[in-house]
Amino acid sequence: xxxxxxxxxxxxxxxxxxxxxxxxALFNPVYSSxxxxxxxxxxxxxTPDSVTIHFHPGWGWKAHQAGQWARIGVELDGVRHWRSYxxxxxxxxxxxxxxxxxGAVSGVLVRNTKPGDVLFLAPPQGEFVLPEHPRPLLMLxxxxxxxxxxxxxxxLVPRRPDADVVLIHSxxxxxxxxxxxxxxxxxxxxxxxxxxHLFTAERGRLDFGSDAELExxxxxxxxxxxxxxxxxxxxxxxxxxxxxxxxxxxGQEASEGSTLTIERFSTNLxxxxxxxxxxxxxxxxxxxxxxxGDTPLLDVGEDAGVLMPSGCRMGIxxxxxxxxxxxxxxxxxTGEVHGEPGxxxxxxxxxxxxxxxxxx
Amino acid sequence: MTTLTxxxxxxxxxxxxxxxxxxxxxxxRPPAAAHLSDEQIAELGRELDAVRxxxxxxxxxxxxAYIRRVIKVQRGLEIAGRASLLVGxxxxxxxxxxxxxxxxxxxxxxxxxxxxxxxxxxxxRDPDIHSTTWEWDFVTPARSWQHTHNDLHHRWTNVxxxxxxxxxxxxxxxxxxxxxxxxxxxxxxxxxxxxxxxWGIALYDLEIPEYKEGLKxxxxxxxxxxxxxxxxxxxxxxxxxxxxxxxxxTGSGKQALYGTxxxxxxxxxxxHAVIFCGHFPEGTDTFTEEMVEGETRGDWYVRQMIGxxxxxxxxxxxxxxxxxxxxxxxxxxxxxxxxRYAEVAVKVKEICNRYxxxxxxxxxxxxxxxxWAKVFKLALPEKGRFSLRQKVTA
Numbered sequence: 001x002x003x004x005x006x007x008x009x010x011x012x013x014x015x016x017x018x019x020x021x022x023x024x025a026l027f028n029p030v031y032s033s034x035x036x037x038x039x040x041x042x043x044x045x046x047t048p049d050s051v052t053i054h055f056h057p058g059w060g061w062k063a064h065q066a067g068q069w070a071r072i073g074v075e076l077d078g079v080r081h082w083r084s085y086x087x088x089x090x091x092x093x094x095x096x097x098x099x100x101x102x103g104a105v106s107g108v109l110v111r112n113t114k115p116g117d118v119l120f121l122a123p124p125q126g127e128f129v130l131p132e133h134p135r136p137l138l139m140l141x142x143x144x145x146x147x148x149x150x151x152x153x154x155x156l157v158p159r160r161p162d163a164d165v166v167l168i169h170s171x172x173x174x175x176x177x178x179x180x181x182x183x184x185x186x187x188x189x190x191x192x193x194x195x196x197h198l199f200t201a202e203r204g205r206l207d208f209g210s211d212a213e214l215e216x217x218x219x220x221x222x223x224x225x226x227x228x229x230x231x232x233x234x235x236x237x238x239x240x241x242x243x244x245x246x247x248x249x250x251g252q253e254a255s256e257g258s259t260l261t262i263e264r265f266s267t268n269l270x271x272x273x274x275x276x277x278x279x280x281x282x283x284x285x286x287x288x289x290x291x292x293g294d295t296p297l298l299d300v301g302e303d304a305g306v307l308m309p310s311g312c313r314m315g316i317x318x319x320x321x322x323x324x325x326x327x328x329x330x331x332x333x334t335g336e337v338h339g340e341p342g343x344x345x346x347x348x349x350x351x352x353x354x355x356x357x358x359x360x
Numbered sequence: 361m362t363t364l365t366x367x368x369x370x371x372x373x374x375x376x377x378x379x380x381x382x383x384x385x386x387x388x389r390p391p392a393a394a395h396l397s398d399e400q401i402a403e404l405g406r407e408l409d410a411v412r413x414x415x416x417x418x419x420x421x422x423x424x425a426y427i428r429r430v431i432k433v434q435r436g437l438e439i440a441g442r443a444s445l446l447v448g449x450x451x452x453x454x455x456x457x458x459x460x461x462x463x464x465x466x467x468x469x470x471x472x473x474x475x476x477x478x479x480x481x482x483x484x485r486d487p488d489i490h491s492t493t494w495e496w497d498f499v500t501p502a503r504s505w506q507h508t509h510n511d512l513h514h515r516w517t518n519v520x521x522x523x524x525x526x527x528x529x530x531x532x533x534x535x536x537x538x539x540x541x542x543x544x545x546x547x548x549x550x551x552x553x554x555x556x557x558x559w560g561i562a563l564y565d566l567e568i569p570e571y572k573e574g575l576k577x578x579x580x581x582x583x584x585x586x587x588x589x590x591x592x593x594x595x596x597x598x599x600x601x602x603x604x605x606x607x608x609x610t611g612s613g614k615q616a617l618y619g620t621x622x623x624x625x626x627x628x629x630x631x632h633a634v635i636f637c638g639h640f641p642e643g644t645d646t647f648t649e650e651m652v653e654g655e656t657r658g659d660w661y662v663r664q665m666i667g668x669x670x671x672x673x674x675x676x677x678x679x680x681x682x683x684x685x686x687x688x689x690x691x692x693x694x695x696x697x698x699x700r701y702a703e704v705a706v707k708v709k710e711i712c713n714r715y716x717x718x719x720x721x722x723x724x725x726x727x728x729x730x731x732w733a734k735v736f737k738l739a740l741p742e743k744g745r746f747s748l749r750q751k752v753t754a
Contacts, residue, residue, distance in 0.1 A: 013602045014442065016594045017495035018435070022488075026435055035488055078424030080485035313379045314660070316694045317510035318479030318491045334413055343485060344492065 029118045030058030040117040041094070046178050050100040050144070051110050052088060055119055057095060064124035066091040066155035067148040067227075067263070073120030074105060080120065081105045082340065086147035086229075086263070087124060088179075090154035095124070098178060100144040128229065128263035130155070134162050135225045138218055140206075140238055142170040142230030146178050148263055149229055157186050157193045166218050170198040170206050170230070208237035211245070229263040238262070276330075278355040282306045283325055285360055291352045293330060297322075298347035306360055308347060315349035322347050327356035380657050387650040392718055393662045404715055405658030411707045412693050415700045424484050426699045430471055430679075431489070437464035441623070446607045448615030461623035463680075466630055468497045470682025475698045477502055478510060482695070499595050500562040501587040508565050514694050518639055518646045518667035525639070526646060528564050532738045534646045539741035546739035550732075557628035557635075562588050599624060630680070633728050634671070638687040641669045641730040643720035664691035665712060670705070670721035677724065678702065688719065 008020045015023060024031035030039055038055035045051050064070065069086045083105045085097040101110040130152055131137075137156075139149045146169055156163045171177035177197060187195045196217055198206055207213045214221050222245070228238045242260040277293035280300055285307070291300040298320055301308040311319025315333060321344040328339035329350035337353045339345065347358075385398050393401070437460045444457025473496035475481070481489045495502050508524070516522035520536045527533040531550055532543040553560045566584055570576040599620035607616030645666045652663070671677070671685035678685045678701075686701035689708050696704065712719040722730070 013594075014598060014606065015438070016598050017497060018438075023435060023439060026432060075421070075424070075484075077420035078422075078484055079420075311507075311511040312515045314515070314657075316514055317506070318482060318695065319506065319511050321479075321482075321492055333409065334416060344482065344490075 030056075036060045036121040036123065038095070038119045038121050040113055040115050040119060042115060043113050046098060047100075047176050049110060050098060050178060051113065052096050052098045053109065053113050053119075054089070054094060054096040055121075057121055060123070061095075061121060062123050064089075064091060064095055064151075065129045066152040067129045068124040068126040068151075069128075069148065070095070070097070070124045071122035072097060072109075073122075074109060076104065076108055082120075082122075082342065086126075086151070088147045088150045088154075090151060092155070098144070098147045098150070100178075102144075126263070128227070128261060131225055134160070136164040136220070136223060137166065138221050138224035138226040139165065139167040139169075140226060140228040140230070140234075141167065142206075142234045143172075143176075144178065145228075145230030145234070145263070146171075147229075149227060150179050152227070153183070153186065153193065157190050161192060163192045165193045166221075166224065167193070167195045168198065168206065168217055169195065170200055170234075172201045173199055205234075208241040211241065214241070226260045227262070228260060232264070235262050235264055276353050278327070278352045280352050281325075281355075281357045282360045283357055291356075293351050293353060294332070295351055296332060296348050297329065297345075297350050297352065297356070297358065300352070301347065301358070301360065308360065310348060313348045315346055318346065320347045321345065323359040325357035325359050328353045329356060380660055381654050382656070384654055384656060386655045386659050387653045388648065389659070390645055390647055390651050390663065390666060392645055392666045393659075395716060396662075398656075400715065401656065401658035401662060403658075404711065405656065405661055407711055408661050408692055408708070409657075411704055411711075412696065415693075415696050415704060419483065419697060419700070423697045423699060424481075424486075427472070427476075427481050427484075427489060427697070430467065434464050434467040434472060437461070438468070442603060445603060445616040445619040446612060447610050448607060448612040448619050449610060454615050454619055458619045458622050458626075461619065462626040465497055465623055465627040466680055467682075469627065469631055470634070470684065471679055471698060472496075472682075473498065473502075474682050474684070477506055479695045480697045497595070498561070499558045499588070499592050500565045501584075501591045504565040504584055504587060505561070508567065510694065514691065516652070517664055517691060518644070519649060519652050519663075520646050521649060522652070524564075524569070528560065529569055530560070530564075531735060533640055533734060535738065535742055536646060536648070537738075539738075544739050546735050547732075550735045554629045554632040555625045557632040558624070562592065633724070634681045634684050636731040637669060637671050637724065637727040638684055639668055640734055641720060641722065641727045642734070643718060644669045645718075661692055662717065664688070665708065666718055666720075667691070668720070669727060670719075671724050671727055672721050673724060675702075688721075 011020045012018070019034070021031055021034065030037045036058060038057040038061070040053055040055045042054040043051050044054070064087045067086070069084050071082050071084050073080050073082045075081070081104075085099060087095050088098040089096040099106050099109045101107045126148075128148055139152070141149050149167065153165060153167065157165060167183065169177070169183070174180060174197075177199070180197065183195045183197075187193050200206075211221075218224070226242070228235055238260060239262065277291050279288060280291045280297060281288050282301060282304065287304050287306055289300055289304045291297070298308050298310055298313070302310075309320050309322065311317040324339050324341060324343045324345050326341055328337050329345055330337045330353040332349045332351055339353075339356075383398075383402075385401070389396070396404070441457050441460030441462075441464055444453045444460065448454040448457060473494065476489055476494045477491050477496070479491035482491050487493055491506070498505075513523055513525045518526060520526055520534050527537060530553065531546055532539065566581070566588065567576050571581050600617060603620055604613045604617040607613045647663060647667065655663070665688050668687040668691045670688050671681060673685060683698035683701045684690060686698075686705050689696075689701040689704045690698075692708060693704065709719050
């Protein structure tokens with residue numbers, strides 16, 4: 001590997017300012033360690049509006065742990081968009097994401113992805129992972145919240161005879177239920193795994209209001225390390241139930257006592273509309289200012305004493321580009337409201353559209 | 361009474377340097393636009409904004425595919441050209457290699473580098489094709505150039521005393537620049553500059569006069585010197601040491617060196633010619649500082665249009681100039697993707713005609729001849745003017 005790096009350095013003397021990977025990428029797009037990519041190998045339809053996308057990652061990917069998620073970049077009409085998806089494949093297997101059509105980016109992924117496509121990737125991350133030491137587990141999932149848990153089930157159940165996993169999964173109807181067949185087959189085949197499917201269109205939602213229903217579905221739930229993943233409300237209710245039990249505690253290390261670990265995909269700060277303005281946070285400078293929706297963020301920052309990069313002040317020179325941490329901005333020239341975490345924005349022609357966090 | 365209320369309603373005086381005024385007019389409107397009222401200029405500004413918005417609405421996958429294709433072709437030519445030079449003892453290989461490398465360097469600097477560094481492709485959010493990450497095959501470091509070019513030149517286009525691109529601190533390119541005997545060498549300096557243009561720009565981007573005038577700090581100067589030093593060593597090593605050294609394996613060391621020298625010289629002469637055609641041909645205006653004081657967005661557009669000149673020609677010619685052949689459009693919309701300038705040009709030209717503003721364009725040989733005519737003419741002091749200046753300074 002070291003020799004390879006020396007060779008690369010020698011080669012770059014001949015092609016500077018390009019790097020060897022810039023040339024290699026002409027032949028295969030995954031040959032880039034600066035921009036991690038993966039090639040789609042297989043697309044499997046799961047339900048009418050969800051698919052599993054298997055991909056082969058290029059250099060720089062690190063193997064995922066069961067339950068982790070990765071940021072996936074896709075191009076929509078020439079523009080790169082990033083979203084986070086749980087990896088549904090077993091740990092050790094080539095990664096796969098299971099995507100349900102719920103917005104512009106996921107919709108395109110579900111409808112248009114085909115083998116051979118290139119996905120942009122960020123290495124897997126997340127703390128929603130299996131406990132270090134074997135323990136009886138209870139998985140509570142709803143809707144697409146099954147995806148990280150599916151990775152755990154696939155990792156644990158067929159390979160670890162000592163595992164003890166109970167899964168209670170809620171979906172609207174059997175047709176909408178992800179991995180229905182595979183879960184049933186696993187439960188038939190392995191005695192260490194038990195699955196209960198709850199179809200909410202027929203029977204209503206799982207009631208976390210008291211412990212009665214949980215008691216009925218899994219009598220020893222208090223002795224199990226619990227994992228929950230699903231919609232915001234589902235998680236809030238589960239958390240409330242655990243908190244109401246004096247002997248249990250929510251959200252702590254899964255390895256000690258009977259605890260609940262939850263995976264919450266925080267939704268992006270909702271962008272404001274029109275001339276909203278909002279609280280602007282300059283994260284690195286540790287400053288907060290209330291800004292109106294017509295003042296360029298550059299002026300807002302300068303007035304607050306933040307050292308702002310600047311140039312032409314009219315949106316032509318791109319000297320003021322600043323990474324957006326959260327929130328959305330309004331382009332003062334076009335009125336367009338835009339912004340995704342990590343996107344570089346021109347502060348001289350952008351105003352706050354709702355709360356905005358900047359990396360300055 | 362109405363004037364009074366209007367006055368009190370106008371926004372507070374803009375104090376931030378460079379920001380455009382929301383309403384009003386510059387202290388002096390450039391002569392070519394003197395016939396236009398404030399309302400007309402504001403309307404012209406809105407029309408040009410609309411042209412921009414129209415492109416933004418259309419910009420998408422086809423544009424992204426375009427720049428990626430150009431980059432792919434350029435890298436292919438670069439590798440093939442350099443590889444051919446490695447066996448440059450063979451005459452055909454040498455000619456092919458030199459030609460491919462020259463075209464690769466021209467594409468890299470003009471259609472790719474210049475435009476990526478303007479942020480024309482930032483909207484794709486591809487970190488590999490982005491104004492904040494791109495480095496080019498040109499001696500001056502991308503960051504230094506972005507400062508003098510994107511910020512200073514594009515903001516202060518052709519304002520004598522503010523835009524140092526008017527002559528690059530070396531040539532006398534405007535009659536308003538005071539004549540000194542040094543300027544007698546104008547044609548000579550320009551002829552020497554052309555084949556080593558990239559080194560001239562690297563020197564220019566150091567902003568030595570600004571440093572001497574105390575406008576640039578010592579820290580900034582040493583940072584820039586270090587950056588250009590590192591870059592220059594890399595560029596020099598690649599073309600004049602590493603490539604010939606590898607070519608020595610086939611006994612083509614000398615030929616490879618001549619090849620890279622030729623490719624760089626061809627690129628330099630071409631870039632010099634194209635860039636000089638942008639603002640120096642007959643018909644382009646220069647401006648005084650009074651003409652930008654209080655400038656609105658509309659006035660800014662006007663200055664960009666009457667201060668720039670296009671080059672007419674084929675699609676291939678536009679590509680090889682990095683679409684700087686659409687200098688007028690580029691100056692109005694420096695960060696629109698270059699592949700859109702051709703369609704924008706039709707609208708900009710129509711607007712110029714309608715508002716009675718000059719729209720300068722011409723074939724390359726004519727425009728080049730025109731810039732050289734200016735280089736020769738301004739080597740000498742103007743009659744009368746010279747004596748006037750003498751009197752003023754006396």
